[in-house]
Structures are given as C-alpha cells and as structure tokens.
Amino acid sequence: MKARFIIAIMIFLLLPITVYSEETSPIDRLDQLSDDALQMVKLHRYEDAKKLLDYFSDQFRVVSERKRPLSTDELRIVTISHDEAVQATANTTIDHNEKINRVTKFRLVMDAITSQNQPLWTEMESPIMTVFGEMKEAVYSGDKEHFYTNLNAFLSLYDVIYPSMKINVDVERIQKIDTRIDYINRYRPQVLADEANQQEIEALEADLQLLFDEMSGDEADPSLWWVIISTGSIIILTLSYVGWRKYKGDRQKEKNRSRGQK
Template sequence: MRQIVMVMVAVIVFSFPLSIQANDTESLHTWKELNHTSDQILQLVKQEKFEEAKQLLDYFSVMFLEVDFQEEKITMSSLRTVTGSFEHAVEAVTALDMPLDQRIYNVTAFRLAVDALSSEHHPLWLHTEESVMNALSNMKVAMVAGDSQGYQHRFNEFLRHYDMIRPALLIDIEPQHLQKIDSQITYLERMRSEIIDKDKVVPHLEVMETEWTYLYSRGKEDSADPSLWWVMFTIGGMITMSLSYVGYKKYKAEKQKVRGKE
C-alpha cells in the first residue's frame, strides 16, 4: 500500500507542472513580454538612457494595444490606470528639467502597475512594505518628539511612496479599501494647514499603521499560488490516508495476536 501511495504522489507532483506548461498560452507569453519590457524601461531610466527608454515605451504601446482586453477580462478602471501610469512614464523620459529621482518614481509606478495587471501571484508592490512602514513610523517618531518640520519632511516621503504604488493598488485591491486609505491620508493633508495637534495625529498614524499592515498581509495571502496549495493538500491527504491505513493494519495485527493468545 505504501508503494502505491508513493507512486500516486509522484504522478501528481510530476504531472501537475506539465499541465501548467500545457496551458501556457500565447496570451501568457505576451504578458511576460510586457512585464519584462516595463522592467527594461525602468533600468534604462536609472542609467539615464532616456532616448532608449522612450523607444521601448513606444514598443510597449504597440504591443499593449494588441492585447484583447475583453478576452483578458481587463476592467476599464485597470486599463485607465495603466494608461495613466504609461503617460507619466513617457513624461519622465521626455521632460527636460525633471529631477532624476522623480523620473525614477514615475517609471517605477508604471512598472508596478504593469506587474499588478500581468502577475497573478506575488506582485512587486508587496516589496514596498518596509519603505512604506518605515515612513509611517518615522512620521510618528517625529510627531511624538514635537519635531514639526521633521514630521512634514517624513510625510512628504510617505506621500511619494504612496503615489508610486497607488496605480498598482488601484488594480490589485478592493476599491473600498483604497478609499479608506485615501481618506486617512486626506485627513492628514487637511491638518497641514492648521496647527498640528499631536494628540490627534499620533493615534491617527497608529490606525494607519494597522491598516497598512493589514493591506500587505492581505496582499500576501491573495497572491499565494493556488496550485501550490492544491499540491500541498493533495499530498497531505495521500500521506494521511497512508498513515491511517498503516495504523489500521497494525491495529488488526495486534487484535489477532490477542485473540491467538486467548
């Protein structure tokens, strides 16, 4: 019985990737190419090769328009988001006096949006957790210390991170969740024009930290590859069946021994 179970497990483990490969359609290849091209554009901008980056953006545009958006079930909201981030990326490589860091931020936002649209698992925006959470933490530290100028500086830093990942969030998370985050940020922006009240800001920042922690943890759960879970549950079920059978056989053998002695 144990040998049979092991054979079944082996068949499942080795045949499952083959079934995935069989479903690797031309559409999947196109999305991989789009994702790869957006990454190349970002690398070129970091190297200040703006003309080459512009050429790749033109190539991306042509390739992207060949996608059957209805067939791919891409929503109008997601399409507008990617189009908007694309326009900002074009501006980043064609502007004459834009600072390099702002160019990189714009193109990174485009890169994250394309990845969010094309990747079913492990989107790149999840890797921004440390920088975003650090920015929130630094805002709270500055406010607790009464450092108003430092708080404003950290707030600007947080806003830059948020503007960079917001297009990807528009694609990946529920609208009501994003609206909640937007309203929390709007509240802090309104308080900038007033005398900042530490007793109001600090608790609000703690709520935001909780919200962002939940956002990233939820994103990690949603990005888990269901095929991996399927394999784990299947193999786990087979192992459980094997152990149950072995235990049952041992129980019967022990019972027969007792009967023999009697």
C-alpha cells in the same frame, strides 16, 4: 520551509520540461517591456527607455483590440501611468529620481495586472513603513520639521504604489486609507499638536500594515497544496527516470568496452 519557496524551487526544476511547451502570453510580454524600460532609466538611458515605452504603446494597442484582456478601470490605470512614464523619459527638466519613480509606478501597474499573488508593489512595504515610523516619531516628539519632511516622503512613496494598489485592492479599502491620509495631510498642524488627532496616525499605520501583511502572506493557499504534492511527484519521477537512463547508458558503454577488448 515557506510554501512559496517550495513552489518556486519546483517550478525552477520543471523549467527544462515546461518552458518551451507554453508560449508567453501577450500581456506577460508587455509586463517584460515595462521592466526593460525601467532598467534603461536606472542606467540613465532615457532615449532607449522611451523607445521601449513607445513600442509598448503599439503592442498594447494591438493586444487591447484583439483580446480586450483588461477591464475599463485597468485600461485607464495603465494608460495614465504609461503616459506619465513617457513624459518622464522625454522631459529633460525632470531629475533622475523622479524619472525612476514615474517609470517604477508604471512597472508596478503592469506587474499588478499579471501577478496573481504577492505583486511587486508589496516589496515597497519596508521603505514606506520605515518613513511612516519616522513620521510618527516626529509627531510624538513635536518635531514639526521632521514630521513635515517624513510626511512628504511618505506621500511620495505612496503615490508610486497607489495605481497598482487600485488594481489589487478593494475600492472600499482604498477609500478608507485615502481618507485617513487626506486628513493627516490636510490638517498637519492639528495632528502635530492634538493627541486626539494623532489617533489617525495610529489607525493609518494599522491599516497599512494589515494590507501589506495580507498581500504578502507567506502561506500558500490550501487549494495549492495538491499542486505542490503533484509537482513534487513529477520531479521525483523525472529525476528517477533520468537516473535510470544514465545508469542503462553507462552499463551499455561498459558492455561495448568489454566486447571491444575481447
């Protein structure tokens, strides 16, 4: 069983014990607001989404003034992605899919800030790598139309996760990937026609796959195993105690019933 799954089960079982002992942090509440706004957009409730985003802005200002929980770069990324989301919900000329893309971008940014492991943007691996594979196939078959179409689709998807990637990934690594993408996009005809230039496609695919693999690894950090073991012990003790209390209660009821019959 995957370590992450074990941890999730343990946390779920402990929720009745711990959920009320710790208050949700302000930044987590902001993260939830971003998710709520995205759900409203999916339901075509754009006005409600904008109200949530406006409320987010007010709350974000309060949190930033009080605690300064974000770095300068994170603050800039959140602000830009939030502004794009607000504009998308307010602009009637923007179609539904583009609204979803822009608000999703903002949602992924907030999650990237709050998530310690496997941020949501890594869930975009499948659509991104699928489109990339079709793009590469079009290159090798010399199909210009499909190459351009799939490249544009890839660029659109990459744009959605790009701000959140910048929060979780080293600058040097982002720049390396950006350089390859910019080259392929700028020199489309050459990439399509020249085998030497097509090596950039292979290199970019390897870079992206490695990034997704590392960011969404299934194995838990070795330092977390003590948490798994100790949490498991707590669960066993808790369930044992509950069982013992239930047993004692049933015995007492049985004694009281016997006395009543005498």
